[in-house]
Amino acid sequence: MGKPSEQRKQEIIDATLDLAASLGVKKVTTQAIADHVGIAQPTVFRHFKTRDAIFVAAISSIGEGLFRNLAAFFSGTGPADERLHQLVRAQLRFISQKRGLPRLLFSDRLHLESPLLKQAVQKIMNGYTQQVSRMIREGQAAGLMRQSLDADESAWLVAAMIQGLVMRWSIFDFDFDLAAEAEPLWGFIAAALLVEKGG
Amino acid sequence: MGKPSEQRKQEIIDATLDLAASLGVKKVTTQAIADHVGIAQPTVFRHFKTRDAIFVAAISSIGEGLFRNLAAFFSGTGPADERLHQLVRAQLRFISQKRGLPRLLFSDRLHLESPLLKQAVQKIMNGYTQQVSRMIREGQAAGLMRQSLDADESAWLVAAMIQGLVMRWSIFDFDFDLAAEAEPLWGFIAAALLVEKGG
DNA sequence: TATAATTGCAAGCAATTACTCACTTTTATA
DNA sequence: TATAAAAGTGAGTAATTGCTTGCAATTATA
Incomplete structure (x- = not known):
């Protein structure tokens, strides 16, 4: 593991949009994003400071x-x-x-x-x-x-x-x-x- | 206290709309509604079975x-x-x-x-x-x-x-x-x- | 006035969830 | 290859919050 950050960032964004489409924004938890990308939940915060930053x-x-x-x-x-x-x-x-x-x-x-x-x-x-x-x-x-x-x-x-x-x-x-x-x-x-x- | 239920229901609805307008839906917690009406939070559930029912x-x-x-x-x-x-x-x-x-x-x-x-x-x-x-x-x-x-x-x-x-x-x-x-x-x-x- | 239903509350439960921390592994570079 | 930075994780925390429960006060009715 240990992908370059820009790539992971895009994966996280894509996962967020996928999940939002199918589940609605409220259910797009950082855990759900992490699962969808295939990383651990704290790792999400290596790439985005807050959850809101992901949505932005x-x-x-x-x-x-x-x-x-x-x-x-x-x-x-x-x-x-x-x-x-x-x-x-x-x-x-x-x-x-x-x-x-x-x-x-x-x-x-x-x-x-x-x-x-x-x-x-x-x-x-x-x-x-x-x-x-x-x-x-x-x-x-x-x-x-x-x-x-x-x-x-x-x-x-x-x-x-x-x-x-x-x-x-x-x-x-x-x-x-x-x-x-x-x-x-x-x-x-x-x-x-x-x-x-x-x- | 002990107002007739229909009146309280309307008060709760009005409070919900007021709060939604000024704070956004997410911050319209049952506690916030209760505070705005002037009752205790559990009392809200005497009048509506769930929070969603209030929004409906x-x-x-x-x-x-x-x-x-x-x-x-x-x-x-x-x-x-x-x-x-x-x-x-x-x-x-x-x-x-x-x-x-x-x-x-x-x-x-x-x-x-x-x-x-x-x-x-x-x-x-x-x-x-x-x-x-x-x-x-x-x-x-x-x-x-x-x-x-x-x-x-x-x-x-x-x-x-x-x-x-x-x-x-x-x-x-x-x-x-x-x-x-x-x-x-x-x-x-x-x-x-x-x-x-x-x- | 006795009785039952309604409205009220304080306390607390159970679940969720964004975010932190200490630590390990991988990657990049001098 | 030595070193530092970046990416990763398991475990845990603090806060929020919808909803329940047991019990008291009020109201309505017979």
């Missing part, structure tokens, strides 16, 4: 993965509406493979207990909506999207829809195909944002 | 309050779009006074631990979207709303937007006026749902 690292890990996954659409060159459509699709596909995310996102650990964790999430959400807002302004500048809607507000609402969708997915125990919701979701967003194509 | 009762209490509050808009007589607008406004106003709600809704207690609590929430969500879906179909029948959008899907997405909004409100520590978000939210929903008024 897990959220950050997903956040980075998300941005890596969506970067192409944020800064692509095609028309803004098509890129937004693809963004929504890619995002739901990504999240549908990360069931641990809603479990962490909707945990009460997040919602008052751990300021650090909350800050990490706030940062991700702010970064995300800024990018979407920029895309909407591009769409407006290109005459593709309604001038009447405020870009920032609309970006927040698009984000809110996705969050609400993910929340329903989690509350209903992942019992529908999240990625498949991309099309009706885009139908709604397009109806709201895009200017009517005159016949 | 609290969620149900809010659910009933919500439907009581929105019933008029669900079954009103005016045009569907105006009623939906008012519904959104009333709903956000109602929720903005119930900060304990998102704390419970986004607690990990809900998200795998307590099937009863989850069922209670699923029931409320289903009932809500059914009503909204019906309103949208009325709007479509009256020629006010786009035929191209599926009423059920749209109802879920409207609900998702509100949930996402409430979630942001909670993550950002209630630091913006939730009720004031009703107008931009309606602007977006209206753009999506309503048929363009031909000039």
Whole structure:
């Protein structure tokens, strides 16, 4: 034994997300993590100072993965509406493979207990909506999207829809195909944002 | 002492929601509830068999309050779009006074631990979207709303937007006026749902 | 007023769990 | 190969916390 720390850290993060997905955050004890990784429980604390630090690292890990996954659409060159459509699709596909995310996102650990964790999430959400807002302004500048809607507000609402969708997915125990919701979701967003194509 | 049980039950529910709003669900211990009500901790168990039963009762209490509050808009007589607008406004106003709600809704207690609590929430969500879906179909029948959008899907997405909004409100520590978000939210929903008024 | 049910409490149990400590083994490096 | 740092462990601790129990006070009712 005695793996390099970075590797073990990632194993611990992966175990945390796996366990959160299947058992819920509360049952992700340091013992459960250790068992899942195959190390002793005190060893977990060799790699993370506290249990909360593990959750923060897990959220950050997903956040980075998300941005890596969506970067192409944020800064692509095609028309803004098509890129937004693809963004929504890619995002739901990504999240549908990360069931641990809603479990962490909707945990009460997040919602008052751990300021650090909350800050990490706030940062991700702010970064995300800024990018979407920029895309909407591009769409407006290109005459593709309604001038009447405020870009920032609309970006927040698009984000809110996705969050609400993910929340329903989690509350209903992942019992529908999240990625498949991309099309009706885009139908709604397009109806709201895009200017009517005159016949 | 020795109040009638129904009164004490309500006091316990109110205390639970108060504490959840200010401290987060995890810190709502039976001891904290007892202190807040002004009774001894074991006395709590005279009125609720388990701690979870308290949360279920609290969620149900809010659910009933919500439907009581929105019933008029669900079954009103005016045009569907105006009623939906008012519904959104009333709903956000109602929720903005119930900060304990998102704390419970986004607690990990809900998200795998307590099937009863989850069922209670699923029931409320289903009932809500059914009503909204019906309103949208009325709007479509009256020629006010786009035929191209599926009423059920749209109802879920409207609900998702509100949930996402409430979630942001909670993550950002209630630091913006939730009720004031009703107008931009309606602007977006209206753009999506309503048929363009031909000039 | 006698009786039974309800509401109340102090004390404590049993289980959980994040985290520490003393110590050994492995890995890296000079 | 000698040495130090890193990674690992078994055993244990301290704190929390949902819930039980035995008993007293209150309330309702006959």
